[in-house]
Amino acid sequence: MASPAFAQVNLVGEWSPRYHEDQPDRIPGPELGDYTGLPITDGARLAADSWDASRLTLREHQCKVHNGPYILHGPIQFRLWEEKDLRTQQVVALQMYLNTYEQERTIWMDGRPHPPEWAPHTWQGFSTGKWDGDILTVTTTHIKQEWIRRNGVPNSEKSSMIEHFSRHGNIMSHLEIWTDPVYLAEPLIRSEDFVLNERTGGNWLWPCEYVDEIPDRPHSAVPNYLPGQSPFAGDFAYRYGIPVDAAKGGPETTYPEYQAKLRTLPKPAKPAGPAAGK
Amino acid sequence: MNVTMRTRLLAAAAIAGSMGLASRVYTQQQPLPASEISSFHVQGSVYLLVGDGGNIAVQLGDEGVLVVDTGLAPNADKLIAAIRKLSDKPIRWILNTHFHPDHTGGNEALSKAGSKTNGGPAEVLAHESVLTRMSGPTGRQSSAAAAAWPTDTYSTEEKDIYFNGEAVMLYHEPNAHTDGDSIIFFRKSDVVAAGDTFVTTSYPFIDQANGGSIQGELNALNRILDITVPAHEQEGGTFVIPGHGRICDEADVLEYRDMVTIVRDRVADMVKRKLTLDQVKAAKPTLDYDLHYGSTTGFVTTAGFIEAVYKDLSNPQGKPRVR
Numbered sequence: 361m362a363s364p365a366f367a368q369v370n371l372v373g374e375w376s377p378r379y380h381e382d383q384p385d386r387i388p389g390p391e392l393g394d395y396t397g398l399p400i401t402d403g404a405r406l407a408a409d410s411w412d413a414s415r416l417t418l419r420e421h422q423c424k425v426h427n428g429p430y431i432l433h434g435p436i437q438f439r440l441w442e443e444k445d446l447r448t449q450q451v452v453a454l455q456m457y458l459n460t461y462e463q464e465r466t467i468w469m470d471g472r473p474h475p476p477e478w479a480p481h482t483w484q485g486f487s488t489g490k491w492d493g494d495i496l497t498v499t500t501t502h503i504k505q506e507w508i509r510r511n512g513v514p515n516s517e518k519s520s521m522i523e524h525f526s527r528h529g530n531i532m533s534h535l536e537i538w539t540d541p542v543y544l545a546e547p548l549i550r551s552e553d554f555v556l557n558e559r560t561g562g563n564w565l566w567p568c569e570y571v572d573e574i575p576d577r578p579h580s581a582v583p584n585y586l587p588g589q590s591p592f593a594g595d596f597a598y599r600y601g602i603p604v605d606a607a608k609g610g611p612e613t614t615y616p617e618y619q620a621k622l623r624t625l626p627k628p629a630k631p632a633g634p635a636a637g638k
Numbered sequence: 639m640n641v642t643m644r645t646r647l648l649a650a651a652a653i654a655g656s657m658g659l660a661s662r663v664y665t666q667q668q669p670l671p672a673s674e675i676s677s678f679h680v681q682g683s684v685y686l687l688v689g690d691g692g693n694i695a696v697q698l699g700d701e702g703v704l705v706v707d708t709g710l711a712p713n714a715d716k717l718i719a720a721i722r723k724l725s726d727k728p729i730r731w732i733l734n735t736h737f738h739p740d741h742t743g744g745n746e747a748l749s750k751a752g753s754k755t756n757g758g759p760a761e762v763l764a765h766e767s768v769l770t771r772m773s774g775p776t777g778r779q780s781s782a783a784a785a786a787w788p789t790d791t792y793s794t795e796e797k798d799i800y801f802n803g804e805a806v807m808l809y810h811e812p813n814a815h816t817d818g819d820s821i822i823f824f825r826k827s828d829v830v831a832a833g834d835t836f837v838t839t840s841y842p843f844i845d846q847a848n849g850g851s852i853q854g855e856l857n858a859l860n861r862i863l864d865i866t867v868p869a870h871e872q873e874g875g876t877f878v879i880p881g882h883g884r885i886c887d888e889a890d891v892l893e894y895r896d897m898v899t900i901v902r903d904r905v906a907d908m909v910k911r912k913l914t915l916d917q918v919k920a921a922k923p924t925l926d927y928d929l930h931y932g933s934t935t936g937f938v939t940t941a942g943f944i945e946a947v948y949k950d951l952s953n954p955q956g957k958p959r960v961r
Contacts, residue, residue, distance in 0.1 A: 410900060420863055420892045423872040461871060466770060472788040478884040482873055489747050504873075516930050517838075517890070566871070580860045580960055582899040583707045586907050587921075608641035 369494045369527045371454070374557035376437045378416060386434055390511045393596040395609030404513055404543035405608055409590050411512025412583035414574075423568035425461035428484040429508040429521045429538045433550055434510070436460045437557070454489060454496075461566040467498050474501050481517050496525040508538070508548065516542035530556040546611045594631030604628050655910045675713065675720040680885055681877050682827025683802055687720050689713055691740040694832040695879050696721060697824055699802025702730035706822055706831040706879075708744030717744050718751050728753050731801060733808065734788060735833025736762035737771040737781075737817045737848070745786035745887045753921065763799070764788040764809050767818030771848060808863075811835055811858035813958050814843065815881075817849025819858060823865055830865055830878045832858075834890060840944070841924070841936040842898060844946035852902055854958040859895040861961075863888060871896025897927050905947045913950050 380489040381385055392413075395405060405592055415421055426434055456465040465484040474486055485503035489496050500521040508515045519540040527531050531553055538548040585591075597607040603625035606613055611623075675689035680707040687694040691709035692898070694717065703725050711716055711920035721729065729752025734742050745762055752760030769788045774780040780787075797808040797820075804826030811819040816835040822831040834843060835858035844850040864879060866888035878886045922938055924932060932940040950957055 364780060403926040403929055410926065417690065420868075421865070424889060425871045425873075430857070454804075463871065476676065476678065476688075478686065478693075480678075480874070480877065480885045480887060481890065483871060504889060512862070517893075518930065568871075578960065580856060582896045582903075584896075584900045584903060586904060587923075623792070636647075 369496075371440050371496065371525060371527060371532065371597065374437065374439050374560055375532055375582035376557050377435075378553045378555060382433070382550070386512075390509050391596045391599075392511050392590075392592040393594070393607060394508070394511060395513060395619055396602065397614055398579065398609040399544055399546040399611040399614050400508070400510060400513060400609045401543055401545045402552055402610075404508070405610075407514050407543070408509075408512040409593065410584045411514075411586065413512075414583035417573040418582070419570045419572065422570040422573075423507065425463055425483050425566070427504050428465065428500055429503065429519060429536060430457060430506060430508065430510075431460055431463070432523075432534055432536065433552055434460065437555055438554075441545060447542055459517050459563045461564065461637065463635065464574060467496075474499075474532070485521070494526060498523040498525070506539075507590060514543055518542055532556070546614070597628040598631055601627060618633075648693070668844050673713070675709075675716050676798055677724060678885070680827075680879065681827050682824065682829060683804065684824050684827045684829040684879075685724060686879055686885060689716065689720075690832065690924050691829075692735075692881050693879050694737070694821075695829070696724065697802055697804075697806070697827065698725045699804075700727070701802050701805035702727040704731040704733065704801050704806065705729060705734055705748060706733045707741040707833070707881075708732060708748050710740050711743035711747075712745035714744035717842060718748060725931060729760045730754065731799070731829075732760055732811065733806075733820070733822055734762065734768050735822065735835075736819045736918045737764070738816070738834065738845075739782065739821040741833065741881070742768075742782065742786060743771065746783060747787075748936055749785070751868055756873070759789075760786075761790050762786075762788045763792075763797075763808070765789045765808075765818040765820050766791040766793040767816070767849065771816070771818060796937070809861060811854060811861060813849050813851040813854035814858040815855060816845045819859060821861060821865070828867075828876045830862060830876060830879050832891075834881035835859065836862060836878065836880045836886075836894060838880050838886065838894070839931075840882070840891070840933060840936075841927075841940065843938045844917060844950070845932055846946055847951065850946075851957045852898075852947045853954075853960060856895070856898055856902065857958055857961045859898060862891050863895060866891065897931070901927070901943075902947060902951070905944065906951050909948065909951045915945060 405407040439457040441455050442451050443455055445452055451629050452470045453469055465482060467487040467489040481501060481502045481504045483504050487498050487500040489498040503519045505517045506515060509512055511522040522537045524535040533553055535551045547636055597604045605625055612618055639679050651732045666932040674689045675687050678686045680951050683697045683699055685696050687696060689709060690713055692734050694709055695706040696752050703721055729748055732745060732748055732798055749759040749762055769791050772782040793809055799806050804824060807823040807825060808820045811821055819833055842855050844852055844855055866876035868888045870887050875886055876889055880886060901924050905918060919941060928940055
C-alpha cells in the first residue's frame with residue numbers, strides 16, 4: 361500500500377484541451393498519406409497505405425472508440441476524480457471520464473500489479489500511477505489495437521505507454537511516450553495542454569448501434585488497397601510540396617538534423633490519383 | 639522465457655511429433671520442463687487455464703467440470719491439479735476443438751480422472767474428423783493411444799449439449815485449421831473457445847496435410863464474429879479464448895480476421911498475375927504484420943503461412959467457398 365499522500369498536486373476537475381499543438385491532426389484530422397513526424401516502421405506505412413476508410417463501414421468497426429494513447433491527443437474533454445479508501449483516506453485510484461465516446465479510465469494508485477499477459481485488452485488499457493514529486497507518472501499496458509494517426513496508421517496490441525501529468529495553476533500538461541514494437545521504430549513522444557474548466561464540460565454520448573451501411577457487400581469482405589494501388593498515393597506530398605520521403609515518416613524524419621536533408625530532396629511529382637493537383 | 643514463447647516451442651514440438659517431425663524440432667530446442675498452470679476467470683462459469691500447449695477452457699458448476707482441450711500429455715497431472723483447485727466436482731465432459739496433441743495430449747489422463755454419471759471414464763466429445771485423425775487410417779499406426787480418442791463424435795454442422803445450467807454449442811468449421819475444428823460457445827457465460835482457428839501468437843497455421851485451408855480459416859473467423867456480441871464501445875461482451883494467446887473480444891478477432899483477409903487478397907492478386915511462390919514471398923505480402931505474428935523459426939513461420947495461402951489459391955478445387 362502506498363504511503364499517505366499529503367500536499368500533492370490536485371488534478372481533480374473538468375479539463376478542456378488547448379489545440380495549439382498539432383491542431384490539423386487533432387481536430388479536422390490528418391490527410392491520407394500524411395505520416396510526417398511519426399517514427400513508424402515500414403510495416404506501419406504499408407498498413408496505412410492499404411487502409412481504405414470504407415473499412416469503418418463494416419459492422420464490427422462502426423462502434424469502435426479511440427484507445428487511450430490516441431484519445432488524449434484527439435478531440436476530448438475529461439473529468440478526473442479520486443477514489444479514496446474511506447478509512448485511510450488513501451487514494452486507491454484516479455478515475456477519468458472521457459467525454460469522447462463515453463469512455464472511462466482508471467489509474468490505479470494502490471500499487472497493484474498489472475494483469476498477466478493472457479488477460480483481455482481494453483481501449484484504455486490497464487494503468488497504474490505513482491507520484492514523482494509533483495508529477496504523476498502513469499504506466500499503461502493491455503491496450504487494444506486501434507491507430508496512431510486517424511488515417512490508418514495502426515498501433516498494435518503490444519503497445520504500452522508512459523505518461524507524465526503535471527499542473528501549473530489552471531493548466532495541466534500531459535506528456536505521453538508511446539512504445540510499440542510492431543509499428544513504431546522508436547517511441548512516439550507528444551504533449552498536450554489542458555485548461556481547468558470552471559463550468560461542467562459537455563458530454564458526447566455514444567449510444568452506438570451498428571447497421572449494414574453497404575447492403576451489397578459480402579459480409580466477409582474487408583476493404584483494402586493492394587500494395588501500390590491506393591488512388592490517394594502521393595496526393596498529400598504533392599499538395600503541400602513535401603518531399604515524398606518526408607511524407608512517409610519514419611524515425612529519421614523526426615529529428616532536427618533531417619531538416620538539412622529535407623532541402624536536398626526532390627519536390628514531389630504530380631500523382632495520378634483523384635485528388636491530384638487540387 | 640515467457641508463457642507465449644514456451645507455449646509456441648512446446649506446441650510446435652508436439653504438433654511436429656504427430657506429423658513425424660519431432661526429432662528434428664527437439665534437436666533444435668532444449669527440452670523444457672513442464673510449466674505451472676495458471677487459471678484466470680474469464681466470465682460466467684468459464685475459466686482459462688494457461689500453461690504449455692494450447693489454451694484450456696473449463697466450465698464449472700453443480701453438475702461437474704467440462705474441459706475444452708487438454709493440453710500436452712506431460713502436463714496432464716498438473717492440469718488435473720489446477721482443475722481441482724477450482725472445483726472438487728467430477729470431470730464429466732472433455733471437448734476437443736481439434737486433434738493436435740497440444741490440445742488432446744491430456745485426454746486419456748483427464749478422462750480417467752473423471753467419470754460419466756453412470757460410471758466409466760469421462761466422455762470425450764469432438765467432431766468425427768478428430769477421431770479419424772487420432773485413430774489413423776486403416777493400415778497405419780495411430781497418432782494417439784486409443785484411450786485418448788474421442789468416445790463421442792458428431793458429423794453434423796452443429797452439436798449441442800446442456801451442462802451446468804447452460805447450453806454448450808459446438809460449431810464444426812470444415813477445412814479451417816484442420817478438417818475437424820469445433821468452435822465451442824458457452825451460451826450463458828457468453829464465452830467462445832475458438833481452438834486454433836484463432837490464435838493471438840502467430841499467423842494461422844493452415845494444416846493442409848490434415849484438411850486445413852485458407853478460406854475455411856476465414857470462414858471460421860467470420861463465424862466467431864457472427865457469434866460474438868460486443869458490449870458498449872465495442873469492448874467486452876462475448877469473450878473469446880484463442881487456441882494460443884490471450885483472452886480476446888470481438889474487436890480483437892476482427893483485427894485478426896482483417897489481417898488474414900488482407901493477406902489473402904494480396905496473395906490472390908499475385909496468383910492472378912501468375913507470380914511464382916518465390917516471387918510472392920519476395921514481395922512480402924505480410925510485411926505490415928510480421929513484427930506481430932511473423933516468425934522465421936518454429937512451426938508456424940511466415941514463409942509457411944504464405945506458402946499455404948499460395949497453394950490454396952493456386953489450386954482452389956475442392957476448397958471451401960466464401961460463406
